[in-house]
Amino acid sequence: MTDPTALPAEPRMTPALAAEHGLKADEYDRLLAIIGRLPSVTELGIVSAMWSEHCSYKSSKVWLRRLPTEAPWVIHGPGENAGVVDIGDGLAAVFKMESHNHPSFIEPYQGAATGVGGILRDVFTMGARPVASLNALRFGSPDHPKTRHLLAGVVAGIGGYGNCVGVPTVGGEMDFHPAYNGNILVNAMTVGVARTDRLFTSAAVGVGNPVVYVGSKTGRDGIHGATMASAEFSDDAEAKRPTVQVGDPFTEKLLIEACLELMATEAIIAIQDMGAAGLTSSSVEMAGKGGLGIVLDLDCVPCRETGMTAYEIMLSESQERMLMVLRPGHEAVAQAIFAKWDLDFAVIGRLTDSGRLVVRRQDRVRADLPIAPMVEQAPLYERPWLPTREPTSVTVAATDLPLDHAASLVRLLADPDLCSKRWVWEQYDRHVGADTVFASGEADAAVVRVAGGPRALAMTADCTPRYCAADPVTGGRQAVAEAWRNLTAVGARPLALTDNLNFGNPEKPDIMGQLAGCVRGMAEACRALDFPVVSGNVSLYNETEGHAILPTPAIGGVGLLEDACMAVGIGLTRSGVALLLLGGDPGHLGQSLFLRVCLDRVEGPPPPVDLALERRVGDLVRALIRDRLVEACHDLSGGGLLVGVAEMVLAGSHGVDLTPAGQRDATFWFGEDQGRYLVATPDEEAVCRRAVDALVPVRPLGRTSGDGIVLAGGRTLDRDGLAAAHESWLPQWMDGVL
Amino acid sequence: MSAAVIVFPGSNCDRDVARAVTQCMGMRPHMVWHKETEVPPVDVIVLPGGFSHGDYLRSGAMAARAPVMRTIAERVAAGVAVLGICNGFQILAEAGLLPGAFLRNASLRFVCLTVTLRVDTVRSPFTAGYDPGQILRIPVAHHDGNYYADADTLACLYDEDRIAFRYVTERGDPDPDTNPNGSCANIAGILDARGRVLGMMPHPERAVDPLHGGTDGVALFRGLVDRLG
Numbered sequence: 001m002t003d004p005t006a007l008p009a010e011p012r013m014t015p016a017l018a019a020e021h022g023l024k025a026d027e028y029d030r031l032l033a034i035i036g037r038l039p040s041v042t043e044l045g046i047v048s049a050m051w052s053e054h055c056s057y058k059s060s061k062v063w064l065r066r067l068p069t070e071a072p073w074v075i076h077g078p079g080e081n082a083g084v085v086d087i088g089d090g091l092a093a094v095f096k097m098e099s100h101n102h103p104s105f106i107e108p109y110q111g112a113a114t115g116v117g118g119i120l121r122d123v124f125t126m127g128a129r130p131v132a133s134l135n136a137l138r139f140g141s142p143d144h145p146k147t148r149h150l151l152a153g154v155v156a157g158i159g160g161y162g163n164c165v166g167v168p169t170v171g172g173e174m175d176f177h178p179a180y181n182g183n184i185l186v187n188a189m190t191v192g193v194a195r196t197d198r199l200f201t202s203a204a205v206g207v208g209n210p211v212v213y214v215g216s217k218t219g220r221d222g223i224h225g226a227t228m229a230s231a232e233f234s235d236d237a238e239a240k241r242p243t244v245q246v247g248d249p250f251t252e253k254l255l256i257e258a259c260l261e262l263m264a265t266e267a268i269i270a271i272q273d274m275g276a277a278g279l280t281s282s283s284v285e286m287a288g289k290g291g292l293g294i295v296l297d298l299d300c301v302p303c304r305e306t307g308m309t310a311y312e313i314m315l316s317e318s319q320e321r322m323l324m325v326l327r328p329g330h331e332a333v334a335q336a337i338f339a340k341w342d343l344d345f346a347v348i349g350r351l352t353d354s355g356r357l358v359v360r361r362q363d364r365v366r367a368d369l370p371i372a373p374m375v376e377q378a379p380l381y382e383r384p385w386l387p388t389r390e391p392t393s394v395t396v397a398a399t400d401l402p403l404d405h406a407a408s409l410v411r412l413l414a415d416p417d418l419c420s421k422r423w424v425w426e427q428y429d430r431h432v433g434a435d436t437v438f439a440s441g442e443a444d445a446a447v448v449r450v451a452g453g454p455r456a457l458a459m460t461a462d463c464t465p466r467y468c469a470a471d472p473v474t475g476g477r478q479a480v481a482e483a484w485r486n487l488t489a490v491g492a493r494p495l496a497l498t499d500n501l502n503f504g505n506p507e508k509p510d511i512m513g514q515l516a517g518c519v520r521g522m523a524e525a526c527r528a529l530d531f532p533v534v535s536g537n538v539s540l541y542n543e544t545e546g547h548a549i550l551p552t553p554a555i556g557g558v559g560l561l562e563d564a565c566m567a568v569g570i571g572l573t574r575s576g577v578a579l580l581l582l583g584g585d586p587g588h589l590g591q592s593l594f595l596r597v598c599l600d601r602v603e604g605p606p607p608p609v610d611l612a613l614e615r616r617v618g619d620l621v622r623a624l625i626r627d628r629l630v631e632a633c634h635d636l637s638g639g640g641l642l643v644g645v646a647e648m649v650l651a652g653s654h655g656v657d658l659t660p661a662g663q664r665d666a667t668f669w670f671g672e673d674q675g676r677y678l679v680a681t682p683d684e685e686a687v688c689r690r691a692v693d694a695l696v697p698v699r700p701l702g703r704t705s706g707d708g709i710v711l712a713g714g715r716t717l718d719r720d721g722l723a724a725a726h727e728s729w730l731p732q733w734m735d736g737v738l
Numbered sequence: 739m740s741a742a743v744i745v746f747p748g749s750n751c752d753r754d755v756a757r758a759v760t761q762c763m764g765m766r767p768h769m770v771w772h773k774e775t776e777v778p779p780v781d782v783i784v785l786p787g788g789f790s791h792g793d794y795l796r797s798g799a800m801a802a803r804a805p806v807m808r809t810i811a812e813r814v815a816a817g818v819a820v821l822g823i824c825n826g827f828q829i830l831a832e833a834g835l836l837p838g839a840f841l842r843n844a845s846l847r848f849v850c851l852t853v854t855l856r857v858d859t860v861r862s863p864f865t866a867g868y869d870p871g872q873i874l875r876i877p878v879a880h881h882d883g884n885y886y887a888d889a890d891t892l893a894c895l896y897d898e899d900r901i902a903f904r905y906v907t908e909r910g911d912p913d914p915d916t917n918p919n920g921s922c923a924n925i926a927g928i929l930d931a932r933g934r935v936l937g938m939m940p941h942p943e944r945a946v947d948p949l950h951g952g953t954d955g956v957a958l959f960r961g962l963v964d965r966l967g
Contacts, residue, residue, distance in 0.1 A: 159848050163879070164789040166750020250748050250792025340771075341747065427848045429879040431944045432787075434754035449949065452757060564949055 007309050007362065013038045021048035027379050034373045042310040042359060042366040049277035049315060050284060051378050053540050058379045059506035060538040063519045067533040068526045073495060074534055080201055081122040081273065083534025084194070085495045087560050091450060092196045093457055094128035097136070097189035097500040097556040099539035103244040104186040108153025113161040113247040115188045117319050120165060121273035124256050125322065127200040127263050128192025131433060132448045133162050135172040135188050136461040136500065136554040140181030142416050142733060147176070150184055152734065157247075158188070159427040164249035165256065169428035170439040170446035172461050175417040179465075182544025187500040187537075189556040191459050193450055198263060202272040202282075204290035204325045204351050209269060211283070211294060211349035212331070214338050215255050215321035219304035221245050222278070222317025251320040251343070258341040259322065267330035274321040280314045282323040283349075284357060288371045293354035298361040302344040310359055310366035325351060385512035391470045394590045394604025401666040405642060406715045408598045408670060412639050413646055413725040415597045416733075420650075423730040441651060443569040444489035444635050447561065456564035458492035460557050464638065465550035467606030470591050472514045472551055476521025477609040478674060483557030484529045485635040488618040489677060490567045491625035492559030494529065499536040499555055504548025506540045514551035515540075521609075522553060528611035529618075531557070568625055570634040571652025575704045577631055578684035579648075579656055581641065583617045583676030584697035587667030593638050594670035607672050613696075614675040620694040621677050629687055632680040640670040642709075644678050645701070646722055649709060655719065657710040658702040664712075680704065739967040741767040741782040744810070746801045746829075751787035751943060755823065758943035759784065762959035763967075772804040781966045782819045783810060785826030787879075787941060797840055797882040798828030807833050819863055819966060820935045824880055827927070827937030836930055836937045837895070838887035843880070844920025850879040852951065853918055853940060855926055856906040859899045862933040867961025873910055874903075874954040876940040878918055878926075883939040885921035885928075895928055902936055903927035 011017060018028040021044055031039060031047050039047065053059060069077035075092055076084035082096035100115025116133060123130050135158055140147045162169045167190065204211075222245035262268060270290070272282040279296070287294040298313045308316075326334055331347065338345040352358070357374075359367040402408050412418055422441065430439035435449035437456055445460040462482040468475025480497065487494040499522065504511040526532055542549040561567055572579075589595050590604025624630045632652065636644045649655050681687045684700060691698035702710075708718040732738045741759050745752045752769065759767045759782075768778050772790075777783065790801035801807070807829075814820055814835055822830040830836045843849055852875055857868040868874070887895065895901050903926040904912045912924040919939070927938030942955030 156847070163848055163850075163881070164748070164750075164792060166788060248792070250789060250794065253748055253750065253789070253792075426851050429848070429850045431850065431877050431879060431941070431950075432750055432754070434751075434757060434944050434947075434950065437949045453949070 007307060010041045013041065013044065018044060021045065022052060023048050027051060030377060034377060035369065040366060042314060043369055045311045045315050046280045046367055046369065047374060049280050050374060054276050055281055056378045057538055059381050059383050059540060060501065060515065061380055062382050063516055066519055066523050068523060069532050069534065071496065071530060071532045074532055075196065077534045078536060081125045083496060083498055084126065084199060085534060086196060087455065090196050092194050092199065093191060093558055094123050094126050094194050095189065095191040095498055095556065095558050096122050096535040097187055097498045097554060098122065098537040099500050099502060100186045100188065101184065101502065101539050101542055104154055105184050107244045108150045109157040110244055110246050112154040112157030112186050114245045114319055115186050116158055116161040117247045117249065117252050118275050119188045119190045120167060120252060121275065123190045123192035124259055125200065125271055125273045126194060127198045128194035129260060130167045130190050130192040131435065132170045132446060132459060133167050133188065133190045134170060134446065134459055134461045134556065136463060137172065137174040138180045138185035138552060139176050140184065141178040142176055144181045148734060154186055155424050155427055161247055161249040163429040165253045166432045168430050168432050168436050170430050170436055170448060171459060174421055174424060177465065177550055179550045182547060183542045183549050185502050185549065185552055187554045189461055189498060191457060191558060200263060200268060200271050202270050202286050202289055204270045204286040204292055206269060207292065207351050207353045209325050209328055209351045210331060210347045211351065212324045212326050212334065213301055213321065213346045213348045214324065214343055216248060216251050216318055217302040217304040217344055218313055218316045219318045220308065220312055220316060223312055223315045245317045245319050247319050254341040254343055255320050255322065258338050258343055262334055262337050265333055267326050267334050268324055269327055270325040272323050274323060276317065278315060278317050284371055286323065286325060287351065287357065288375050293352035293356045293371065294349055295352055295358040296349040296360065298359060300346050300348040302346055310361040314359060383506050383512045384509045385516045386509040387513050388472050388517055391605045396589055400599065402598055405666065405669050405711060406717050408594065408666065409642050409646060409717065410725045411597055412593060412643050413722065414729045415593060416729060417593060418639050418643060419729040420726045421730065422727060423734060437564050437567055438490065438569050442571065444486040445492065447490055447564065447567045449564045454563045456561040456567060458487045458490045458559040458561060460486040461554060462486060463552055463554040465552045466591050468518055468551040468553065470606050472517025473521040474606050474609060476518035476553055477525040477611065478606065479553050479555045480522050480525035480531060481529065481609050481614050481674060482637060483555040484531050485618060487557050487559035488622050489633045489635045491622060492561045493622065494531050494557055494559040496532050496534040497555050497557045499533055499553055501538045502542055502549060502552040502554065503540050504543045511548055518551055518553045525611055529615055566625065568630055568633050569651065570632055570648050572632055572648050572654040572656065572680055572704050573652045575654050577680045577682050577704050579701045579704065580679050580681060580684065580687055581676065581699045581701055582621060582679060582691055582696055584673060585668055585699065586673050587671035588673050589667055589671055592640065592670060592672040594640060594666065607674050609674045616694055617675050617677065617696050620691060620696050621679065624679065624687060624690060629681050629683055630679045631682065634678045636676040636678065638672065640672050642669040645709060648678060649719065650723055650726055654704045655706040655708040656702050657705045659710060659712045661701045662712050739763060739765060739963055740780040741784060742770050742777055742780045743767045743784045743786055744770050744772060744806055746772045746790035746804060748790045748792055749786050749788035751823065751941065755784050755786045755943040758946045758959060762946055762956050763963050770806060772801065772806050775805050775809055777806065777809045777813065782821065782962055783813060785822040785829050787824030787826060790825055790829065798825060798832040801829045802832035811835065814935055817934055819962065821864060822937040823941055824939055827939055828882065830935060830937045835935055836928060837891045838885055840882045841884040841886050842882050843884050848881040849918050851918060852877045853905055854908055854916060855903045855940060856910050858901045858904055861899060862902065862929050862936060863962050863965035864936040864958055865902055865961065866965050867957035871910065875952045876942055876945045876954055878940045880939055883919040883921065885925045887922055892923060898931060900929040901925055902929050903938055
């Protein structure tokens, strides 16, 4: 009989084995130089995970440094598990967005579910109770045979996890493009609230202090997920299914409650969740930040199965696990709390003064690595990049513009990118927590009260990849500006953002050019709008068979309302109020949905983003809302003015007579000019006066009346027709009717 | 007047309903962990919504066998008012304190939306604060809200005036199109034979503040104070 706990012999170390782990030849040489000998296979696994693109940001770091990260209200910028901003009254908002793109393509339900679980842990690790989640989803063409299956699985996975843990999913965005056929994007964001005097970080302190493992047991799932997330897909992507983790939202819920309960005591010195590269990155992170060493006895790690090797335990990405350093003598308090919640608790190591990560398994040292050199000498690339070619301007002959605006509106409202996403968000519990003021479809940003009020947080997730593809700099600017605008449109003061930079293979200069351009545009907008980046995530190698996704820098913005009662939604709720356009109407058609949907043309530059005007208009809108001059507000984005009006009508109970706006061409109704808002006001005169004083273009469009839309010239669109156009496409397509 | 909220592992509306009780009934409820066998002497016991034990096995099945449930059954026998919301309703059904069972929603998808309800009986402390036939707007959020009972049980519920709430149109008709989950007879909430136990799928604690978008849940909690306080 063989001993079931006996571990297999380690394979021989070769450069080929290193290459299989994703280490380039020069990276392997660098490892040999640092340790001065051949690594064990456990060490190779640890280092290849640490140096993966996913964990090291080796291709993007030089660019990320250009993003502004500071403001007087920022408590923790990038570098912690999540960004932290001060929201007054001794409270802080804690938030981050993170991608789970590759796993979601391979196994959509579990991939998306564990994406939600991971981002929740990033937030509660810092001492915050998660109060809301959002997501930014990109799928392939609706015609692609896999799209329906992927969408159904991702939405069910997000709901399955978020609904069970009891964190409301309050907002997000979703669109379709063939560039995502082989590589969907699933970006999940969570916002939490913590006391500023009870924030927790990962820097370990105190030689000899116990290192404690809590949560689920470790299994063989997700081994080397970080490495998978750092490579292009080929056609055999599905063979990688074993690298996808399986989520258990019930355990996560217990873990949240147990951690928050323990965080109310004095027991915790440092805490870190086990995310990508599991125990490896969490232990290195904690010891590295504290300038200490750590010794781990893997025999003490709670495992799901016998015979797991040191390599497997160190690289498992089993979910719902945390690593903590406890104050000596507090082990019993901590253990009692975790026992109450029926969670595993084990002291698995100690902090040392050696500066080394030492991993023991079955009485043998399996890894012994110097932490500081591994971190400081991690590869960092200034990859060559080519600027994206400037698009040629688009000219549409006046005679080519459709004259029937009502027909164009109906086509746009039914387009997959603009149609109602009700089918999606009705699968998300948007109200658990009983603090949701506005969720999907009700306002430009979701609004969630802070602990019963009066304060509230506004939050949004935005990006317009087609703009980024045509002109990355403008697209980067626009993504940040739109998030800022959405927060402004509910009346919130934008505080900070988290970003999720999704791009193709960074080893290709044109892809690096997209990243460089988008980051440049984002940085400009962040500075102009006082809207710093406090956390983020980079997802590269989003390519399948050499086809890259559209450059997609998703932005998650968070803002503050001093009084939740001041928040405004988009719905028109009574008749006789004036509808005004603030911000101008040059009528830019390049890259617009109108051009694509109604004229079947995808061309031209995206609409320019004038950041000074953006700021002026936004500051005015926020002041008007604060002064109670605005009953409903909607920023204008994809689809343009008339789509925005229709969305306000459909979200509320009343229609609009647009006759006073006069007879105008399609560029007026469907141009996608930036920095614009529709406001419904009972005091048209005051708003016009304030706009003129603020040097903001203002145009009265009409008044609310009836329940549909009346255009100059007498063309009317009734509510039922608009609603049918807006609401039908997604459920019918999901049912296979379309 | 006093109340207790039972907390199961995976309950996630426990804090929400505690806040609604505090706000509408004027006192903080006791929070009682499921492993307890002692429950303070209270007038009202609430089983909150959520995913007790992750909804593993069957929604409510494991929670129905928690140590605290024996005590709750004794209190029910003694006439204490017990309110089960969403997962709490599922637990009451699994515990045999209310008749019927729950199936997956007819759409097979989780559903979260604000439904229109009709108050079908006011002969209970939970519904006494409403007018007969009153129309309410209250959110639901569930995956297994498809209430099932056999024909005899349904007939009994009708005969004994034990249907508390039904899903209806704005005009009050229990039209099949307004049924969010496929429940028999559009049932959204039922009472036990003595009218002292209410199970309901909609979440009244999510409709107690104008910022929730409605306050139709307030009268349920206030009614308990008026009738039992």
